[in-house]
Amino acid sequence: MADLSTLGRRIRHFRTKAGLTLEEVGEITGTAPSQLSMIENGHREPRLSLLESLATALAVSTSDLLDGEPPSPRAALEIELERAQASPAYRELGLPILRPTRAMSDTMLKTLVGLHRELDRRARMSIATPEEARRANTQHRADMRERNNHLPEIEAIAEQATKAVRHTTGALTHRAVAQIAQQVGLTIVHTDDLPHSARAVVDREHGRIYIPPASIPGGHGLRSLALQAVANRMLGHREPVDYADFLRQRLEASYFAAACLMPRAASVEFLERAKRNRNIAIEDFRDTFGVTHEGAALRFTNLATQYLGITLHYLRVDGDGSVVGAYENDGLPLPQDATGSTEGEVVCRHWSARQAFARTTRTSEHYQYTDTPVGTFFESTQTGIGTNSEFSITLGVPYAESKWFRGRETQRRELSTCPDARCCRRPDDGLTERWKGQGWASPRVRTHLFAPLPQGTYPGVDDRELYEFLEAHAHD
Structure with missing residues (x-):
């Protein structure tokens, strides 16, 4: 339904087009001209019965009046x-x-x-500063922790979307994704000339979703990219007003995509059965629904606490040990800066997220127990290769919950006393004495630490490049 400003202008547009005055419309509908004027100016919401009378008087349909588009430039x-x-x-x-x-x-x-x-x-x-972004991200994580990373309203919307294409379990096909897109008037188009800063682009005017011809290494698959684009329309997203709004929209779009790829009912049934068999494994969850390991781990965080009663933590860590993404509601002491932000901080080298990089064979998951100052955690980590570097995906739980998971019999155990600097950051006294002042290294600088946030409408996407792309494809 149109907002009151748009609705009022559409009524005025059709009244003027019909050559009628407020007084004449008032006589036909039995409404005072002053009341009609307030409606046309967006100051009063008309009853449905009055809308129907107005539509009849103006020789249009009620849906014409309720259309959300302004009637003219x-x-x-x-x-x-x-x-x-x-x-x-x-x-x-x-x-x-x-x-x-x-x-x-x-x-x-x-x-x-x-x-x-x-x-x-x-x-x-x-x-648009790194500090503002980090604070927004920290608040965003705290909010999701309060909700156990579970959004029931989006679960319901995703369930309606998948039921409409008769998908209940197993891998969601590309054809089904295209059908879900058609529900909101969108067509999927594959192109190899997307703006370099965008993973996908939506042309709302022509109803198209532009995605690359192949999946992004170590990132989102094509089905997920398309579903995230669908989510922005299905969830009523508009241009973000600030970075916090951008983060909220990104989370909701990713959540919707995951809930379509791994429907709640089928996922919970699968996970409950695995728990009964004491054989929960992210790799099985991944393979059953045909998604990435990261997608399965993140989806597990949406459902584990709400439906299985299991608290947990999730980490995506780059090869240099820096955090790309994190979530916890099990008390794991995530590394944090002065603002409470975790992204960009380096995790303890004794954690599974980094120990997994040391393995020579990485085809299977790495299991270990990690003793920390707040307790012992069981962790399972899978490594992968992204566009620019290697990364690891870790799913961990408190020791008491390890009984439900595959790999719990591992004898691998590490001790972490971080954030104590003596744990893994401060060199041994003997090494310091031996090498202080004798070594030199050329550091691999993480340039993103020095760059301001991109200042386009969507952080990280160049507006000019985006609009030139849309214009170039508008007449395809």
Whole structure:
């Protein structure tokens, strides 16, 4: 359904097109012209019965009135100006509200809207800092920890989407993904010239999802990319207003994709059976639904606490030991900076996430128990090769929960006393004495630590490159 501003302008558009005055429409519908004026200006919501009467009077359908698109380019500009002036950033300026009038030219209206767009862009730039991003990500993780990483409202939406294509278990086919996309008016198009900073692009005007012709090494498969694009439309996502909003949308889109690829009912049934058999293994979960190891591990975090009563932790770690992604609700002492952020921090070299890199044979999962200052954890780690470097995926649980998992018989045990620097970061006294001042190394600098956050509409995506891509493909 259209918002009140759009609805009011659509009513006015069809009334003007029909050549009727407010008084004439009022007589037909039995409504005071002043009330109709308030509806057209977006200040009052009409009853459904009045909407039906208005549609009859204007010789259109009710759905024509309720369409969410502005009725004209000028109306779109008027709505955008109205929303911009209602924003907290504008209200803080203490300036009066400027209402567009009939006498205001389109050029003047475009200029005003353009100024607001630039103000909004500069406001976003001022907060697009690594510190802001890290704080938003830390709060985001805390919020999900409170919810046990479980979003029942998105589970329900995904369940409806998969039921509509009659998918209940096993690997979701590419054809079924295409059918899910068609439910929201989108067609999947494979192309090899995507913007270098984008994994997928949606053209809302022409109803297309552009994805690469092949999966991203160590990352998202094509089905997941397409489903994430579908989620943005199905969940009603708009351009993010800040980095926290961007993170929320990204999480919801990824969650929807995972819930389609690994439907809740079938996944819970599979995991409950594995628990009864004391044989939970992420590799089995992965293979049953035909997803990546990382996708299966993350999906397990959505369901394990809610349905199996198991607390846990998840880590994706680069080959240099730095954290790419993390989640825990089992008390594992994740490495953190002063802001409480974990991403970019280096995990203890005694943890399974790093011990797994030392193996010469990596075809199977690496199992170990890790003693920490807060208790012992059982961990299972799988390594892989990404676009630029190797990485590891770890799923761990407290010692008491290890009885449910495959690999619990391992004799591998490591002791970690991190965050104590003597654990694995500070060299032994003898080595310090021997080599201090005698060694030199050229460091491999992680350049992302020095770069500001990209300042496009979607962090990391160049707006110019994105819009040029859409324009190039608009007439395909």
